[in-house]
Amino acid sequence: MNKILECVPNFSEGRDKEKLERIVDEVRKQEGIKLLDYSMDKDHNRSVVTFVGEPDQVIETAFNACKKAAELIDLRTHKGEHPRMGATDVIPLIPIKNISMQECVEYSKKLAKRIGEELNIPVILYEKSASRPEREDLAVIRKGEFEGMFEKLKQEEFKPDFGPDKPHESAGVTAVGARMPLIAFNVNLNTNNLDIAKKIAKAVRGKSGGFKYCKALGFELKERNIVQVSMNMVDYTKTPLYRVFQLIENEANRYGVNVIGSEIVGLVPMNALVDTADYFLKLEDFSYDRVLENRIYGD
Amino acid sequence: MNKILECVPNFSEGRDKEKLERIVDEVRKQEGIKLLDYSMDKDHNRSVVTFVGEPDQVIETAFNACKKAAELIDLRTHKGEHPRMGATDVIPLIPIKNISMQECVEYSKKLAKRIGEELNIPVILYEKSASRPEREDLAVIRKGEFEGMFEKLKQEEFKPDFGPDKPHESAGVTAVGARMPLIAFNVNLNTNNLDIAKKIAKAVRGKSGGFKYCKALGFELKERNIVQVSMNMVDYTKTPLYRVFQLIENEANRYGVNVIGSEIVGLVPMNALVDTADYFLKLEDFSYDRVLENRIYGD
Numbered sequence: 001m002n003k004i005l006e007c008v009p010n011f012s013e014g015r016d017k018e019k020l021e022r023i024v025d026e027v028r029k030q031e032g033i034k035l036l037d038y039s040m041d042k043d044h045n046r047s048v049v050t051f052v053g054e055p056d057q058v059i060e061t062a063f064n065a066c067k068k069a070a071e072l073i074d075l076r077t078h079k080g081e082h083p084r085m086g087a088t089d090v091i092p093l094i095p096i097k098n099i100s101m102q103e104c105v106e107y108s109k110k111l112a113k114r115i116g117e118e119l120n121i122p123v124i125l126y127e128k129s130a131s132r133p134e135r136e137d138l139a140v141i142r143k144g145e146f147e148g149m150f151e152k153l154k155q156e157e158f159k160p161d162f163g164p165d166k167p168h169e170s171a172g173v174t175a176v177g178a179r180m181p182l183i184a185f186n187v188n189l190n191t192n193n194l195d196i197a198k199k200i201a202k203a204v205r206g207k208s209g210g211f212k213y214c215k216a217l218g219f220e221l222k223e224r225n226i227v228q229v230s231m232n233m234v235d236y237t238k239t240p241l242y243r244v245f246q247l248i249e250n251e252a253n254r255y256g257v258n259v260i261g262s263e264i265v266g267l268v269p270m271n272a273l274v275d276t277a278d279y280f281l282k283l284e285d286f287s288y289d290r291v292l293e294n295r296i297y298g299d
Numbered sequence: 300m301n302k303i304l305e306c307v308p309n310f311s312e313g314r315d316k317e318k319l320e321r322i323v324d325e326v327r328k329q330e331g332i333k334l335l336d337y338s339m340d341k342d343h344n345r346s347v348v349t350f351v352g353e354p355d356q357v358i359e360t361a362f363n364a365c366k367k368a369a370e371l372i373d374l375r376t377h378k379g380e381h382p383r384m385g386a387t388d389v390i391p392l393i394p395i396k397n398i399s400m401q402e403c404v405e406y407s408k409k410l411a412k413r414i415g416e417e418l419n420i421p422v423i424l425y426e427k428s429a430s431r432p433e434r435e436d437l438a439v440i441r442k443g444e445f446e447g448m449f450e451k452l453k454q455e456e457f458k459p460d461f462g463p464d465k466p467h468e469s470a471g472v473t474a475v476g477a478r479m480p481l482i483a484f485n486v487n488l489n490t491n492n493l494d495i496a497k498k499i500a501k502a503v504r505g506k507s508g509g510f511k512y513c514k515a516l517g518f519e520l521k522e523r524n525i526v527q528v529s530m531n532m533v534d535y536t537k538t539p540l541y542r543v544f545q546l547i548e549n550e551a552n553r554y555g556v557n558v559i560g561s562e563i564v565g566l567v568p569m570n571a572l573v574d575t576a577d578y579f580l581k582l583e584d585f586s587y588d589r590v591l592e593n594r595i596y597g598d
Contacts, residue, residue: 004595036594052595096595181591188583245580261583270569270592276576281544284487284560292480293569295335296303296351296395297596 004097005055005107006036006181007062011069012084014045019072024049026064032057037267045080046089050267052096055103059111062091066115070171075146083139085146086121086172090138093178096269104178105129109161112176116163119171122153123162127177131161138175146172180213183233183272184265185241187248191257194220197227200251204229204244211247213239226260236272242279303396304354304406305335305480306361310368311383313344318371323348325363331356336566344379345388349566351395354402358410361390365414369470374445382438384445385420385471389437392477395568403477404428408460411475415462418470421452422461426476430460437474445471479512482532482571483564484540486547490556493519496526499550503528503543510546512538525559535571541578 013019020040027035033053040047051061066088073087091111093104105128112123130136134157144152149167152158159165160173167173189197197218202208205216213235219228229248233239249259271288278286288294312318319339326334332352339346350360365387372386390410392403404427411422429435433456443451448466451457458464459472466472488496496517501507504515512534518527528547532540548558570587577585587593 006591034595036591096591241576241580259581261581263583264585264589267589267591267594270573270590273576273590274569274572276580277540277572280579281540281575282558282560284562286563290563290566291569291572292305292335292395292566293592293596295566296333297592 003055003099003103004052005058005099005104006050006052006094006096007058007091008048008050008094009062009065009091010089011047011049011065011073012045012075012078012080012087012089013069013073014040014042014047014080020047022072023047023065023068026068027051027061030057030061030064033061041082043080044082045078046082046084055099055107058093059107059114062093062111063114063118066091066121066174067119070119070121070168074170075172076170078146083142083145084172085142085144085149086168086174087170088121088174089142090126090175091177092127093176094181095178096181101128101178101180108176108178112162115174115176116160119168120164121168121171122160122164122166122173124158124173124175125161125177126175127179129177132157141175149173180235180237181269183236183241183268184231185233185244185262186228186230186265187245187262188221188224188226188228188260189252189257190260191227191255192220192225193255193257194218194227196252196255196257197229199255200248201229201231203251204231204247206239211239211244214244233272236269236275240275240279241272242276302354302398302402303351304357304398304403305349305351305393305395306357306390307347307349307393308361308364308390309388310346310348310364310372311344311374311377311379311386311388312368312372313339313346313379314341319346321371322346322364322367325367326350326360329356329360329363332360340381342379343381344377345381345383354398354406357392358406358413361392361410362413362417365390365420365473366418369418369420369467373469374471375469377445382441382444383471384441384443384448385467385473386469387420387473388441389425389474390476391426392475393480394477395480400427400477400479407475407477411461414473414475415459418467419463420467420470421459421463421465421472423457423472423474424460424476425474426478428476431456440474448472479534479536480568482535482540482567483530484532484543484561485527485529485564486544486561487520487523487525487527487559488551488556489559490526490554491519491524492554492556493517493526495551495554495556496528498554499547500528500530502550503530503546505538510538510543513543532571535568535574539574539578540571541575
């Protein structure tokens with residue numbers, strides 16, 4: 001493989017295994033595409049599928065999966081805890097290897113155009129692909145959900161980038177955009193005081209003055225009788241894991257509390273961990289091409 | 300690729316670029332083999348070549364390179380600082396992916412047999428492939444060097460495993476064996492007191508009671524006016540980098556000295572760094588298959 005693009009579409013079906021399998025089959029059948037992971041969430045009534053490959057094939061595969069989802073999923077009867085606005089709710093494209101963010105943006109527009117024109121589903125570009133700054137944030141775009149989209153798309157601010165000006169009657173609206181890999185990173189504290197987790201979350205997250213590319217919330221883990229700072233690291237190259245981790249350790253100490261562990265949910269890019277080792281070992285002049293596997297799989 | 304075997308032959312030629320290129324060409328021309336690195340050392344008059352591939356092709360390539368080295372290098376006129384006993388001095392085989400150490404040992408014997416029988420060069424198996432415990436250590440086998448081998452091989456203890464019972468007149472003796480990946484890891488201290496580096500080296504190395512799979516020496520870095528604990532980590536899965544690093548920090552503090560940096564010379568397996576990140580981030584239930592690249596390149 002030369003260029004590697006990752007695609008992580010979210011589908012509004014988390015209960016009917018057979019339907020999801022038919023969507024995932026669109027990924028499996030595509031030559032040159034590697035299905036990395038997929039999982040269903042019953043409460044959210046939503047599924048996440050992860051695959052990688054050469055960009056053109058990734059776009060083709062994402063289009064086919066989106067087409068299949070539009071055939072199988074009807075938002076008019078869909079219920080679940082997670083906010084959603086489309087059968088294929090969102091399609092993020094992520095640069096993995098030998099591909100720039102700008103190229104990912106170009107590919108996202110190609111994909112959005114096909115979905116809009118061939119499937120008659122309105123598409124709003126988001127994140128790095130957004131056509132206006134207020135459309136970078138998916139939560140802002142999705143507010144009002146499927147049911148509210150019929151009114152919302154009439155506003156100039158939310159006019160779709162591609163496809164018709166009103167939602168598809170059963171498949172709704174899809175967001176497509178390029179973004180950095182996201183790392184779901186949680187840090188556990190040896191206390192059951194939720195207030196402390198919330199204060200630390202506030203200290204580390206960009207929104208309230210902390211690290212720009214870190215989103216954080218405090219949670220209780222009731223079965224373990226502890227609390228957790230739960231984070232989405234949205235650009236580990238600029239807000240690295242180790243820096244956030246050490247800040248949490250410091251802030252926890254301020255309350256007489258210790259970090260007892262952390263967890264990574266889902267997949268993590270190798271370099272996020274290599275950067276962490278580099279930092280703690282105080283490596284001088286280290287570069288990624290010193291990692292044996294990068295030589296083996298490099299071009 | 301399914302199974303990946305690494306091979307790092309050392310050739311007794313570090314000055315004649317053209318000769319080395321002809322040896323390296325044997326690696327380049329082999330389909331399915333990836334040349335990762337090669338470097339010459341003039342003072343040592345020695346070169347190290349690193350390549351990977353499917354085991355059968357790796358053995359074929361190592362044999363061809365060894366044959367070419369026997370044609371081009373004459374130990375009778377070779378001088379250099381590094382001890383040596385053969386034109387191809389040593390051929391380590393290292394398990395990288397989907398291959399056990401036991402399989403590597405089998406492959407090393409196949410290679411040793413071909414070199415002995417087809418090239419008439421005596422081969423002594425070493426490290427994990429050794430046919431008796433006192434032949435595990437390459438330094439013990441090589442003691443006396445090329446010039447001393449004519450007498451040494453007469454001893455029952457050093458009878459070659461394959462090939463003739465006396466050295467090849469110009470190509471000497473070759474050691475072949477399976478071993479774990481080796482990581483050259485150095486830690487720098489903010490002092491020019493060599494004694495401290497030597498004391499710390501003694502504390503960490505297995506030979507004097509420290510970590511079993513760590514070899515260490517204290518050195519001066521004159522141009523920086525500091526000292527260094529220079530190590531070979533010979534099994535990072537059992538003696539991990541982070542544990543040795545933290546011991547060095549502790550021992551340095553005992554002398555009022557700090558670690559100011561570290562360096563990895565050559566290549567490092569991804570997992571040695573992933574293990575380090577796992578340790579410092581206190582990850583719970585982490586496994587290598589959570590690394591995105593392992594999913595992408597996995598089987």
